[in-house]
Amino acid sequence: xxxxxxxxxxxxxxxxxxxxxxxxxxxxxxxxxxxxxxxxxxxxxxxxxxxxxxxxxxxxxxxxxxxxxxxxxxxxxxxxxxxxxxxxxxxxxxxxxxxxxxxxxxxxxxxxxxxxxxxxxxxxxxxxxxxxxxxxxxxxxxxxxxxxxxxxxxxxxxxxxxxxxxxxxxxxxxxxxxxxxxxxxxxxxxxxxxxxxxxxxxxxxxxxxxxxxxxxxxxxxxxxxxxxxxxxxxxxxxxxxxxxxxxxxxxxxxxx
Amino acid sequence: xxxxxxxxxxxxxxxxxxxxxxxxxxxxxxxxxxxxxxxxxxxxxxxxxxxxxxxxxxxxxxxxxxxxxxxxxxxxxxxxxxxxxxxxxxxxxxxxxxxxxxxxxxxxxxxxxxxxxxxxxxxxxxxxxxxxxxxxxxxxxxxxxxxxxxxxxxxxxxxxxxxxxxxxxxxxxxxxxxxxxxxxxxxxxxxxxxxxxxxxxxxxxxxxxxxxxxxxxxxxxxxxxxxxxxxxxxxxxxxxxxxxxxxxxxxxxxxx
Numbered sequence: 001x002x003x004x005x006x007x008x009x010x011x012x013x014x015x016x017x018x019x020x021x022x023x024x025x026x027x028x029x030x031x032x033x034x035x036x037x038x039x040x041x042x043x044x045x046x047x048x049x050x051x052x053x054x055x056x057x058x059x060x061x062x063x064x065x066x067x068x069x070x071x072x073x074x075x076x077x078x079x080x081x082x083x084x085x086x087x088x089x090x091x092x093x094x095x096x097x098x099x100x101x102x103x104x105x106x107x108x109x110x111x112x113x114x115x116x117x118x119x120x121x122x123x124x125x126x127x128x129x130x131x132x133x134x135x136x137x138x139x140x141x142x143x144x145x146x147x148x149x150x151x152x153x154x155x156x157x158x159x160x161x162x163x164x165x166x167x168x169x170x171x172x173x174x175x176x177x178x179x180x181x182x183x184x185x186x187x188x189x190x191x192x193x194x195x196x197x198x199x200x201x202x203x204x205x206x207x208x209x210x211x212x213x214x215x216x217x218x219x220x221x222x223x224x225x226x227x228x229x230x231x232x233x234x235x236x237x238x239x240x241x242x243x244x245x246x247x248x249x250x251x252x253x254x255x256x
Numbered sequence: 257x258x259x260x261x262x263x264x265x266x267x268x269x270x271x272x273x274x275x276x277x278x279x280x281x282x283x284x285x286x287x288x289x290x291x292x293x294x295x296x297x298x299x300x301x302x303x304x305x306x307x308x309x310x311x312x313x314x315x316x317x318x319x320x321x322x323x324x325x326x327x328x329x330x331x332x333x334x335x336x337x338x339x340x341x342x343x344x345x346x347x348x349x350x351x352x353x354x355x356x357x358x359x360x361x362x363x364x365x366x367x368x369x370x371x372x373x374x375x376x377x378x379x380x381x382x383x384x385x386x387x388x389x390x391x392x393x394x395x396x397x398x399x400x401x402x403x404x405x406x407x408x409x410x411x412x413x414x415x416x417x418x419x420x421x422x423x424x425x426x427x428x429x430x431x432x433x434x435x436x437x438x439x440x441x442x443x444x445x446x447x448x449x450x451x452x453x454x455x456x457x458x459x460x461x462x463x464x465x466x467x468x469x470x471x472x473x474x475x476x477x478x479x480x481x482x483x484x485x486x487x488x489x490x491x492x493x494x495x496x497x498x499x500x501x502x503x504x505x506x507x508x509x510x511x512x
Contacts, residue, residue: 085390085391111392115388131375132372136367136368167423201465204464208464208465
């Protein structure tokens with residue numbers, strides 16, 4: 001366990017917007033004591049290590065939506081915060097075509113130490129922020145912000161904006177409809193993968209048990225490759241999220 | 257927030273059985289700073305304040321199943337740990353026919369303080385115990401232990417043993433079948449209430465996101481009214497749980 005490394009970065013905890021943003025794959029930092037896991041610089045920059053562009057997009061959305069943002073501080077290859085501790089993807093020995101040398105042969109103690117140092121504090125901080133809002137009667141919806149690679153195992157992906165949900169599809173469906181109505185993005189529900197693939201752990205852990213509207217946003221990372229593109233995408237998607245949330249809360253009375 | 261009051265009691269954290277037991281309504285203690293909430297001694301002893309007999313039953317099961325037991329240390333009327341912070345039942349102003357004077361007119365600060373002092377540490381402790389087991393590869397199933405009153409709003413209840421589930425019904429169905437096969441108890445699925453009534457928050461928060469087998473046990477409290485009856489019921493139900501778990505893990509390969 002490494003008490004020196006911060007497992008979570010919360011920006012704007014006091015912001016009063018209805019949405020709480022989460023970016024589990026924000027960082028490609030490889031801090032001590034885990035270090036670089038035997039990866040090359042190219043590998044540590046690639047999509048296997050993080051979701052390129054996701055943090056910039058999330059920060060742009062946070063500013064426009066007056067939303068708190070909860071972000072990871074280390075590579076998903078050290079611990080993927082969107083997976084439970086017993087999932088093979090939590091500390092993967094392989095990602096796409098790349099072996100992860102520093103994750104080979106992890107002992108139960110190694111897995112326990114990463115879980116305690118990274119997974120538990122991240123989700124405790126997010127859960128505490130959500131619970132505090134709910135205790136005070138603040139309507140809350142959870143939105144996780146991700147990016148995906150345009151080429152996967154050599155195959156190009158046509159989808160540009162994936163909208164993924166956990167058990168309750170209502171917010172995701174409203175986001176899909178709004179995005180198709182007001183943007184040019186090739187927007188699809190549960191692509192390039194779906195909650196059935198186990199990619200919605202944060203939503204399942206933090207939103208579904210609270211009955212909160214929730215959605216996972218997946219942007220193709222070539223569309224958010226630099227700060228200007230991230231800011232433009234945030235300007236496109238912030239009103240989509242706001243309109244979608246207004247629609248479902250008009251139907252339900254309130255968001256939480 | 258009251259740092260002096262322990263929000264959770266964990267017995268046998270190191271026990272290596274497959275089941276983790278939880279007793280959210282174990283206690284009718286009314287500790288400072290909340291105190292007795294204006295209730296009479298009879299009200300503080302009654303089923304509205306706790307689940308009479310549940311802790312004794314859970315301890316008996318824990319011993320027979322070599323199971324860790326995570327139990328509450330204060331009345332559910334101060335904070336019902338089986339409800340999220342924005343649920344009206346978390347800090348209820350009324351329970352059955354009884355008004356709860358100390359819960360009338362709670363401010364957002366009051367609700368936040370109870371959430372921080374009681375709900376968050378209880379679920380952090382349980383979640384940490386479960387995550388530690390999963391990180392180490394220990395197969396894990398979650399069982400919550402409750403009791404219900406024989407008379408509710410003046411109506412007698414015939415059901416003796418209620419078996420309630422969250423999203424995945426497989427463990428509960430196996431418990432139902434085993435209980436009907438080897439006991440004389442009037443055993444029913446999702447009675448006297450069901451997960452659809454919002455009574456499965458602990459399962460939804462701690463088991464479902466991890467994909468763990470889970471079930472909520474509800475015993476009619478006249479059947480576990482004293483230590484001898486609790487011990488006898490534990491002796492009856494421990495093999496039911498064990499056989500049910502063996503059956504579903506034989507089907508699935510493993511429990512977690």
